[in-house]
Amino acid sequence: MILEIAQIDVKVGSEAAFEAGITTASALFKAAAGCRSFQLRRSIEKPQRYRLLIEWETLEAHTQDFTGSQPWKDYRALVSPYFEGPPQVEHTELVLEAF
Numbered sequence: 001m002i003l004e005i006a007q008i009d010v011k012v013g014s015e016a017a018f019e020a021g022i023t024t025a026s027a028l029f030k031a032a033a034g035c036r037s038f039q040l041r042r043s044i045e046k047p048q049r050y051r052l053l054i055e056w057e058t059l060e061a062h063t064q065d066f067t068g069s070q071p072w073k074d075y076r077a078l079v080s081p082y083f084e085g086p087p088q089v090e091h092t093e094l095v096l097e098a099f
Contacts, residue, residue: 001036002059006052007088014082015047021078022052028071029054034061048084059091 010018022040029038036055043049056062066072 001094002056002062003092003094004052004054004056004062005090005092006054008050008052008079009046009084010048010050010082011084012048015042018050018079018082021082022050025075025078028075032061032066032069032071034058034065052087062091 008018019040026038029035034057036057037053038055039053041051041053043051054062056066
């Protein structure tokens, strides 16, 4: 399993519109092959900063199958007008889980 972490900074005053767009877009991810979970978190210290956490079965499920597809284009159309700049995206794998 791969965890995609996207840091997204939105334009000041567009937070509610961005959150509405990403809520609509969540259905696109839910329907995507290989997508296991979808979560959006908002920074307390920097309210215009969000982190989108998406679990994919494989890296390819995201980078080859989803990115560039029509659902990805639809997602970007819903949220990119609110971006302050390009999202910073990285993929991670679990090394340790402790309780």
